[in-house]
Amino acid sequence: MSDSSPTPSVTAPSVTASSVPRPAVPSPAPVPASAGAPLVEVSGLVVDFGGLRAVDGISFRLEKGAALGLVGESGSGKSTVASALLALHRGTGARVDGTVRVAGVDVRRASDGELRGLRGGKAAMVFQDPLSSLDPYYAVGDQIAEVYRVHTKASRRAARARAVQVLDRVGIPDAARRSRSRPHEFSGGMRQRALIAMALACEPELLIADEPTTALDVTVQAQILDLLHTLRQETGTGLLLVTHDVGVAAESVDEILVMRHGRAVEHGPVSAVLGAPREPYTRELLGAVPRVDTPRTAGRTGPEDGAGLAGDVRPDDVVLEAVGLRREFGRGKRSFAAVDDVSLSVRRGETLGVVGESGSGKTTLGRMLVGLLEPTAGVVRYEGREQSGVRPSVQMVFQDPVSSLNPRRSVGESIADPLRARGEKDEGRVRGRVRELLERVGLDGAHYGRYPHEFSGGQRQRVGIARALAADPAVIVCDEPVSALDVTTQAQVVALLGELQRELGLALVFVAHDLAVVRQVSDHVAVMRRGRIVEHGPADEVYDSPRDPYTRQLLAAVPALDPEVAARRRAERGELSPA
Template sequence: MSLVDVTGLRVDFGALRAVDGLSFRLEEGAALALVGESGSGKSTVASALLGLHRGTGARVEGSVEVAGTDVQRASDEELRRLRGGRAAMVFQDPLSSLDPYYAIGDQIAEVYRVHTRASRRAARARAVEVLDRVGIPDAARRSRSRPHEFSGGMRQRALIAMALACEPRLLIADEPTTALDVTVQAQVLDLLHTLREETGMGLLLVTHDVGVAAESVDEVLVMRHGRAVEHGPVAGVLGAPAEPYTRELLAAVPRLDAPRKASTAPEEVVLEATGLRREFGRGKRAVTAVDDVSLTLRRGETLGIVGESGSGKTTLGRMLVGLLEPTAGSLAFEGRPHTGVNPAVQMVFQDPVSSLNPRRSVGESIADPLRARGERQERRIRERVGELLERVGLEAGQYDRYPHEFSGGQRQRAGIARALAADPRVIVCDEPVSALDVTTQAHVVALLGELQRELGLALVFVAHDLAVVRQVSDRVAVMRRGRIVEEGPVAEVYESPRDPYTGQLLAAVPALDPEAAARRRARRRELAAA
């Protein structure tokens, strides 16, 4: 009997068919990736395996068997025994999955007690044991920490520990590395691989990142519009895809060895930072987020800034825009000293859901910079916003729609339109594509490049995805612990990194070749053991 056996699965949300006749199997100890764009139905399938659509109003048809349980016919009690016991799920956002008020260890212990009836002491010991198993240092002490006291990578490890508490036969991981930088992503993927080897559990990985799939699984099932497009061994599907859609998906994946953007000729400097420093807190509790950073940005060029989470990238970007005042150092715009917010330097944020007011239409949000510049005629404002919407690939008639009515890629386009409304010379892009699937990501990157060429914009591209940065940048600065450890033309830095930290970042980028991924995983193990 297969660990997972899905036959003719259909899931409807009202008139929308999210999954349409999907069938697949997963054997004991095997690993399968569901890969596709946002809206392809991947996460809906993952939820169906645990019966999470029950009671939501969704209509689910077909046969779903998981670890010997007929999910469609199972009672509520049988589903409770399945969830967390024989099958466990790790979600994309650990902050929304963990209770902010309770210690991590207490939450894991509670899951263990529900399924095993163990004593509080035994459950507590089990929580410490699994936290240690997933690589949380000083697990006994850290088990008393609350979620906000963990980094993003450590929170994801804690979720994996919770999933492992009852030794499940199946682990379902829904976009487990989407918001993580490349080194932490590599650590989480290596952890999943090691746990599979040690426990023999099966893995169903849901991801829009084809590179993540290559690093982690035996088979790949490519989804589009709720249907299976292509299914087979990972080396075959990624190395010699049979279907045009799979080839399109692979072509959109940024690669370290892909053709690079043509470098711009030297132009006048539009933005210069000298000795920037930013501290948070005071006295002994002061934390230095950016430490003595100097850089220049020329008209028409793109400067990529890369580094792990906590390296100071976002803090630097916010200082360049004027949203944060430097503790020390200075900024100059077009050769003149400048402090405070500069309308000529705009920002595109990582999460357009947070940066667009949900109670106001997208058109009104885009119109804010126009009104700030003194425009009062509503007809002219609507005309200009309509032009900007069309310029970024949306429609002028979408002025009155609200952010929740747009897809993730469309919201990011609206964020770009809002930045353009101020007629900037510089745009600082803070992780503008990190939450997008590869095809949407490629469209947004292409849009930024097109706008740059047409308007002569200078771009600062802050990202943890080194492949994307290589694709779009002329020069790159590598940050670590608030400092720039290496800077230069992108080809030089990527092909001949001088700093060992840069080499570590490059070595952590997922490879589309499963054999190369295995070699790099082995190499990371050797370095970790040394």
């Protein structure tokens, strides 16, 4: 295993920095001379990829033991800045200019040997996807031990002991035994903890965390954020946190630098930037963040009053119903029930939110509702009739449009599949309908022939919605449809789903681990844990007066935008025992 972090692939922003007006950026408060040299000093950083400028004149300082959050949408350049701190662009063809000093090392002028000492030794990086950062063939403990040996020349025995020590430090249970496990034997949260353990092995002065909680459910995310907070307090390690989630930043940092199109928009203490943002873009970013303590979006029309529904549909019509659903996987003694005795119903024009941690059974439930999985026991009824197999009337929007869209086929052909499956043979009508659907979800109808890689993440999700609409469904099951999107793109997709629901009278089943998003879109909410529904009721009732301890535990784990509230919730999480 190499001692240096792998060079990440970098996607340049779709808008060049020169096309965006440069805002006035307030400088952070001056640091007293007695504070000594900063841990990180960046001045006039510029990064170009060919003719595209990904970072344009970024400057900031990070003091020893402090925490700075780089916040912005996808394509804002924040990950490019983080990579520049460790010279990960070296050898990629990127042009880097400006001054970058980290832990006393002039990164741009450092030799390869000096960079090897910096990476992992003085500064370490935790990437977003631990599966792509960990070698699947080697035990986790061996990979951590190898990093430690490269930087310290320790013996194999000492390195193994250090690996167990740091795995235990980040909360891996039975660390000595689990150190012999391979990455696929760890859960997502445990893999992220293992990456943090690897980063901490050599006691670095700086930890760079690039979207470390994006793929994690709310309780595991809270555990990782609490861990980073504790490590900072106990070791004095500086933290540079890269995230598109403003709530995550509020939980974790002292200062925030907001980025857009490669430039700094606003920079200051977290309480000032989030409490009284000066720039319109920062206010726009904050306005797009869903709030778990706010009732369903003002102006949204639910089925309670019947307004906004298509045609003469009555709001009490049950369109989809599950009765006693159970789904087992495995055989014999190794079998387990992913979903166990779940019953629920969805009315026409209504949104049912299904929330829970990873492994709670919510995706398995969604696949049974659509007919992609046959239940071991129980039935699914559509408009009162028992359903078996896939029906055009019930469609699914998947979490990852990259894996659900064929990369070798144009998006137009993928959207056309349901039309052809229904027997439509007139190619002119097929193409015309696909263009209508593309435009209906906010895309250009002329993009029929484009391929998935030519679209952004939010655009690909719109393609997935268009494909679901092609079958003229009455119900759409959305499986984590916005979990990988930044807050503004997420808000756009959620708004699109709401608009389609109102115009077409669609029933939606919204499966997600993000409790704030679920509250904003749902009329009723079902909370799942270990395959069962532990709480079910009107959304505002479940959120404002949760009855089950597990629901309260989930709500306590949601990031807060107010740093003082975030600190109080962190203390409350420490007092709550697992439900």
